[in-house]
Amino acid sequence: ERAGTNAPGYHQADAFDARVRLRDVDGPEAAALLDRLTPETYLDGHVLIHRGEVSRDMFLLSAGRLRVQIPLEDGHIMRLRSVTAGAIIGEVAYVLGYTRGADVVVEGSATLYRISPETIQRLQSEGVPAQALLDHFIARALAERLTEANRTIQAALR
Numbered sequence: 001e002r003a004g005t006n007a008p009g010y011h012q013a014d015a016f017d018a019r020v021r022l023r024d025v026d027g028p029e030a031a032a033l034l035d036r037l038t039p040e041t042y043l044d045g046h047v048l049i050h051r052g053e054v055s056r057d058m059f060l061l062s063a064g065r066l067r068v069q070i071p072l073e074d075g076h077i078m079r080l081r082s083v084t085a086g087a088i089i090g091e092v093a094y095v096l097g098y099t100r101g102a103d104v105v106v107e108g109s110a111t112l113y114r115i116s117p118e119t120i121q122r123l124q125s126e127g128v129p130a131q132a133l134l135d136h137f138i139a140r141a142l143a144e145r146l147t148e149a150n151r152t153i154q155a156a157l158r
Contacts, residue, residue, distance in 0.1 A: 032128050034113065041111040048112070049090060049104035056097060057116045058090035058138075064110030070102045082107075088141045095138060 039062055042048065048059065051070060066083040080102060083089060093100055094117070115134065123130035 033123065033130050033133055036123055036126070036128065037113045037115065037119070039111050040114055041109060042106045043109050044106055046106040047103055048106060048110075049100050049102070051100050051103045053100050054097075055090070055100065056094050057114055058088060058094040059112040059114055061085055061087045061089060062111045062113060065107045066110055067105050067107055068102050069105065088138065091138045091141055 048066065049055070061083060063085050065085075066087075066089065068080045068083060069077050070080060072078055083104070089104055089112075090100075092098060094115070120130050120134065
């Protein structure tokens with residue numbers, strides 16, 4: 001379910017200016033990109049991404065919290081991780097076109113920017129170098145995730 005930013009459960013303290021994250025990647029083009037995107041706010045329990053679905057949309061989490069989970073054969077749910085403001089979600093499916101590997105569920109409320117291949121094509125036609133900016137941003141997000149996975153593996157081996 002979608003809601004405005006004044007919805008119950010929305011915490012302003014969790015707000016994150018996505019422009020700051022993108023600006024770290026590539027200056028004023030980030031503002032041009034986000035100025036052309038519409039933030040979407042969802043309420044607690046909304047399933048943003050369904051495991052197994054085919055979708056190339058990715059999301060930049062501007063405010064709130066998401067949980068990434070998979071259902072187990074015994075009916076239980078395994079929480080893989082939590083995602084907080086500043087994260088990018090769905091970049092693997094966006095880049096590779098794979099089906100979704102996990103469910104992503106809103107906790108409390110969350111505000112996101114949705115980025116689809118069609119959005120990027122539209123922005124490119126408007127003269128915004130969106131694809132290059134997002135490619136750099138996605139590479140950075142994946143590198144950060146890989147670094148964290150390596151730290152986890154190293155800690156488990158100690």
